[in-house]
Amino acid sequence: MTSSLSITSQSLADQSVVMLSVAGRLDANTVSQLERALMDAQLSGYRVIVIDLGELTYISSSGLRVLLAGRNNARKRGSTVMLCNLQPAVQEILEMVGFSAIFPIFASREQALAAALTLSDHEH
Amino acid sequence: MDVRETSLTIPAQIDQLNVASGFVRKIAEELGFSASDLHQIELAVYEACANIVQHAYAHQLNGQIHIMVRAEQGRRIVITLIDTGAAFDPRTIPAYDPQRVTEADTQVSGLGLFLIQRMMDDVCFESCVSDNRAGQSGRFNRLTLIKNL
Secondary structure, X not given: OOOOEEEEXXXXXXXXXXXXXXXXXXXXXXXXXXXHHHHHHHHOOOXXXXXXXXXXXXXXXXXXXXXXXXXXXXXXXXXXXXXEOOOHHHHHHHHHOOHHHOOOEEOOHHHHHXXXXXXXXXXX | OOEEEEEEEEEOOHHHHHHHHHHHXXXXXXXXXXXXXXXXXHHHHHHHHHHHHHHHOOOOOOOEEEXXXXXXXXXXXXXXXXXXXXXXXXXXXXXXXXXXXXXXXXXXXXXXXXXXXHHOOEEEEEEEEEEOOOOOEEEEEEEXXXXXX
16 A cells, blocks of 8 residues: 555635645655645745645544644744544544644535635734 | 464565555455444554654664454454564653643654554553574564454
8 A cells, every 4th residue: 555645735815825635645654745735835924724634535643743733833823724624534533632622623625715714804 | 263364574664654554454354344443443553563663663774563463253353563673662652632732732742652542442562572492582572452343
C-alpha cells in the first residue's frame, strides 16, 4: 500500500478565505504536503482556512499533529482553521483525540463556507 | 477453532509503515472485521510501527520489525510486533489527554500511544531477553495488540 495525498487550494471571497481540499492518506509520508499548504495559506494572509476532508480516507497521529499546529499557528496570526465534510472513520478519530472540541467542524463544504464568509465579513 | 498465523518482516523505515498496516488490515478483512474496526486496526499498527522507528530505532540504522499475525476465526486478531531496538517503555512518555489540547500543545506527545490504546482491546508491551544455543543473549521488545471480533 502506498501513501498518496493531493491538496487543491481555492481562493474565495476576495482573498480572505481559502478552501484546501485534501484527498488520500494523511500520514508520516505525506504530512509535509499539508504542512506546506497551511504555511502558504497563512503567509498569504487568509483570514479563514477551510480544510475539506471529504476525500481523506486515513489520518495518523502525524496528520493530527499538523492539523493542530496549523490551527495554533493560525490563531497566533489572528486567523481561523475550519474543518468540514469528514468521513466517519476520520471524524471518529478527531472526536477520540478531542479535536472536535477545539476545531470548528461542519458537516458540509457549503456550511463551512457560509460560516467562513460570515467570519471574514465580521473581521473586515 | 480455525487459527491461521502469518508473518512479515519490514525494514524499520517510515516509508514502510503502510506496508505493515496494509498487511495486517488484509488479514483482518478476511476475518470479517467492520469497516470502522479495520480502520482502527490499520491505524494502531501504523502508530505502533512508527513508535518503533522513532523511539526503539532512534539511533540505529538497518533495524527491522517482525510482524506476526494470529487470525482466530470468529474470535479475534492478535498482532505481535518485535524489534531489537532500544528498550522503549511507553509509560515514560507523557500521556496524551484529549481534554487538555490547548494552543500550548504544538508538540503533542503520547498521541500515537493514546490512539493505539483506544483502538485496540488489549495492548501489552514487554522488553525481553532471549538466550540462544550458543550461549549468547539478545534483547528484544515485543508489543502485542489484540482486537476482538
